[in-house]
Amino acid sequence: MISFQEQEKIFHLQGNTYSYILCVKDGMLMHMYWGKKLPSADIGCLFALHGEGASFDSAFSRAPMEVFTQEKGYYGQRAINLVNPAGDDLLSLRYKGHRIFAGKKALTGLPSSYIEDETEAETLEIDLRDAFTGVVVTLSYTVFRDFDVLARSMVILNKGDAPLTLTDAQTAVHLPRAEYEIIHLKGAWARERHMQRIPMTQGNFSIKSRRGASGHENNPFIALVSPSTTEFSGDVFAMTHVYSGSFSASVEVGIDSAPTMMMGLCSDVFSWKLEPGCSFQAPEALLTYAPDGLNGLSHRMHPFIRKRICRGVWRDRPRPVLINNWEATYFDFTADKLFDIAKRGADIGCELFVMDDGWFGKRNTDNCSLGDWVVNEEKLPGGLKALADRITSLGIMMGLWVEPEMFSPDSDLYRAHPDWCLHVEGRERTQARQQLILDLSRKEVQDYIIGSISAVLRSASISYVKWDMNRNMMEGFSAALPAERKMETQHRYMLGLYRVLSEITSAFPEVLFESCSGGGGRFDCGILCYMPQTWTSDDTDASERVRIQYGTSLIYPASSMGAHVSAVPNHQTGRTTPFHTRCNVAMGGNFGFELDLNKLSPEDLACAKQAVDTVKKLRAVMQQGEYSRLIDPAKQNGRSAWQYTHQNQVVVCIYQDYNVPNMSIWYVKLTGLEESAVYEDREHGIRTTGAALMNIGLPCGLAHQDHESWVYCFEKL
Numbered sequence: 001m002i003s004f005q006e007q008e009k010i011f012h013l014q015g016n017t018y019s020y021i022l023c024v025k026d027g028m029l030m031h032m033y034w035g036k037k038l039p040s041a042d043i044g045c046l047f048a049l050h051g052e053g054a055s056f057d058s059a060f061s062r063a064p065m066e067v068f069t070q071e072k073g074y075y076g077q078r079a080i081n082l083v084n085p086a087g088d089d090l091l092s093l094r095y096k097g098h099r100i101f102a103g104k105k106a107l108t109g110l111p112s113s114y115i116e117d118e119t120e121a122e123t124l125e126i127d128l129r130d131a132f133t134g135v136v137v138t139l140s141y142t143v144f145r146d147f148d149v150l151a152r153s154m155v156i157l158n159k160g161d162a163p164l165t166l167t168d169a170q171t172a173v174h175l176p177r178a179e180y181e182i183i184h185l186k187g188a189w190a191r192e193r194h195m196q197r198i199p200m201t202q203g204n205f206s207i208k209s210r211r212g213a214s215g216h217e218n219n220p221f222i223a224l225v226s227p228s229t230t231e232f233s234g235d236v237f238a239m240t241h242v243y244s245g246s247f248s249a250s251v252e253v254g255i256d257s258a259p260t261m262m263m264g265l266c267s268d269v270f271s272w273k274l275e276p277g278c279s280f281q282a283p284e285a286l287l288t289y290a291p292d293g294l295n296g297l298s299h300r301m302h303p304f305i306r307k308r309i310c311r312g313v314w315r316d317r318p319r320p321v322l323i324n325n326w327e328a329t330y331f332d333f334t335a336d337k338l339f340d341i342a343k344r345g346a347d348i349g350c351e352l353f354v355m356d357d358g359w360f361g362k363r364n365t366d367n368c369s370l371g372d373w374v375v376n377e378e379k380l381p382g383g384l385k386a387l388a389d390r391i392t393s394l395g396i397m398m399g400l401w402v403e404p405e406m407f408s409p410d411s412d413l414y415r416a417h418p419d420w421c422l423h424v425e426g427r428e429r430t431q432a433r434q435q436l437i438l439d440l441s442r443k444e445v446q447d448y449i450i451g452s453i454s455a456v457l458r459s460a461s462i463s464y465v466k467w468d469m470n471r472n473m474m475e476g477f478s479a480a481l482p483a484e485r486k487m488e489t490q491h492r493y494m495l496g497l498y499r500v501l502s503e504i505t506s507a508f509p510e511v512l513f514e515s516c517s518g519g520g521g522r523f524d525c526g527i528l529c530y531m532p533q534t535w536t537s538d539d540t541d542a543s544e545r546v547r548i549q550y551g552t553s554l555i556y557p558a559s560s561m562g563a564h565v566s567a568v569p570n571h572q573t574g575r576t577t578p579f580h581t582r583c584n585v586a587m588g589g590n591f592g593f594e595l596d597l598n599k600l601s602p603e604d605l606a607c608a609k610q611a612v613d614t615v616k617k618l619r620a621v622m623q624q625g626e627y628s629r630l631i632d633p634a635k636q637n638g639r640s641a642w643q644y645t646h647q648n649q650v651v652v653c654i655y656q657d658y659n660v661p662n663m664s665i666w667y668v669k670l671t672g673l674e675e676s677a678v679y680e681d682r683e684h685g686i687r688t689t690g691a692a693l694m695n696i697g698l699p700c701g702l703a704h705q706d707h708e709s710w711v712y713c714f715e716k717l
């Protein structure tokens with residue numbers, strides 16, 4: 001999978017469908033190729049052509065460095081920015097040596113993709129050294145046997161005798177000159193991860209989060225695609241960050257129209273003092289090349305995230321159908337009210353009841369008590385244990401909401417430790433949702449969270465935790481750090497958070513953790529390393545959810561998305577959609593309810609029960625199957641379709657925003673079926689060949705209302 005040609009000094013990294021090729025030339029590590037798999041790396045002769053010809057500055061825009069720094073006439077964006085005691089930030093990295101070994105190392109302090117057995121991956125480490133500062137940069141590349149994703153990371157080690165200041169660390173890849181378009185996932189609260197596709201032009205395009213979380217606005221993912229790329233064909237080059245904090249992703253295009261794509265920390269809110277002998281571990285980036293379109297990208301990323309990012313006992317288990325009380329009660333509940341909601345859920349087959357915000361301290365609204373993780377016995381007499389015992393006596397599991405990274409100014413914790421919040425002395429402590437952020441860069445704060453949350457989880461039979469985080473950093477600085485290290489706070493916070501998550505999730509391995517950040521404000525591969533599912537969005541409106549889930553699915557598998565049926569008019573949009581459509585859309589992820597089932601009409605309750613039965617029957621297909629997007633709602637005026645394929649089963653979900661009068665039928669063409677095999681959907685009386693389903697498609701459109709939806713389940717005979 002990884003070879004080194006000694007004579008030409010060429011490294012060839014081969015996945016099942018991609019090649020990634022590097023070369024050492026005049027001591028410099030050069031990037032030669034990333035794309036469709038090549039049988040051998042016998043391309044030195046082609047490389048010789050690079051670097052020649054007329055260029056005002058130098059050859060390096062054509063034979064690019066693997067780690068961009070400012071030297072030899074390169075003026076573009078740098079991958080590493082390191083200021084040395086002489087005050088300059090020049091860096092001349094030269095090849096020192098390399099190692100190729102079986103397996104993959106974990107990253108110190110940071111989440112990363114992993115292996116279960118050494119034979120399933122090979123890793124190349126290359127050391128580059130700057131003679132002036134003594135800095136050694138070790139690049140790491142892991143090729144996986146069973147997954148077409150290349151994992152890249154780097155460690156920057158100060159081997160000199162003076163402190164250095166690191167102000168940027170990016171994973172960069174240069175692609176040859178061609179026409180490309182940029183795809184990324186843009187959004188906002190309640191409108192997360194809509195796919196945006198724009199032409200690539202000369203200049204610098206970047207998306208960023210400076211919020212201390214990956215954020216609702218931009219997801220840590222970026223791709224370059226050929227203009228002709230569709231869901232089903234065309235080249236895709238994608239980068240995804242395994243990190244949950246501030247980030248930047250960019251595409252820089254020079255005069256020669258050749259792009260450099262980068263993904264890394266956000267230099268606006270980051271710097272790091274590197275003392276002699278100390279090293280800095282930069283986050284991992286996942287590089288995915290797909291020659292077969294955007295579905296090809298998803299087909300590579302979904303199994304990889306499911307199996308080599310997510311971990312723990314819940315990774316492969318069917319995810320429970322849950323019922324959550326948030327939109328049913330908000331803060332206004334009693335133990336009896338919760339029990340009634342849970343009971344009706346259990347009656348129709350729900351497997352987990354989740355008690356959301358409001359069970360602790362004196363929290364009857366969102367202005368107090370975060371940080372005081374002590375049950376409110378006025379609301380819940382007998383405490384968590386009494387409620388959990390009642391809930392579990394229904395034969396279902398009990399789950400709990402927490403927001404451990406925060407505290408309210410009106411809390412015992414804040415009164416005891418006002419300095420534990422991220423702030424700058426003398427300046428305003430900006431509140432958002434009337435709360436402040438705990439300084440997780442401090443060990444004592446991490447320990448407090450580990451201790452208090454563990455005590456809660458030990459106090460009752462809790463099988464699920466919804467780990468929320470409802471605001472971003474404004475004065476994102478630690479009072480405990482000296483001035484020259486203040487800009488380290490955001491990254492130190494992430495290291496602290498990862499330590500907390502690692503301790504708690506390993507102490508409670510049977511608990512299913514779901515992350516949340518005002519909905520989907522921290523939906524990334526970093527957090528998925530600890531919690532295998534994320535609450536996709538606070539927006540549960542079916543029409544909006546189609547778009548949110550459609551965009552999210554570009555990278556993230558259905559098993560990572562929480563998707564719930566809520567009441568109408570929808571609490572976020574005021575829109576009313578049919579009950580069965582809300583169910584059909586929620587089947588696009590880990591299915592649940594976010595309403596009081598006791599308030600449903602008998603017809604809707606029957607529909608809810610039927611949906612639960614369907615989810616249980618089909619969840620292996622939907623949570624573990626191959627997911628393909630068929631019709632993009634943004635392009636087809638609100639019509640959308642997606643398909644799951646698992647072994648002999650094929651499930652197709654179709655959605656239509658508006659009913660158009662006097663309109664002809666439209667067809668949804670399926671994908672990836674066996675042409676000559678026969679597929680049958682008994683319920684709809686369809687029995688035909690794969691070829692017919694892929695070339696004619698399923699007829700749709702005869703609706704009697706807006707927001708109509710259909711689900712087809714085929715069996716390959």
Ligand code: DGJ
Pocket residue numbers: 326356357401468470516517518519535537538
């Ligand atoms: C934001 C979450 O996204 C909601 O689902 C809910 O848990 C609230 N926080 C509770 O405060």
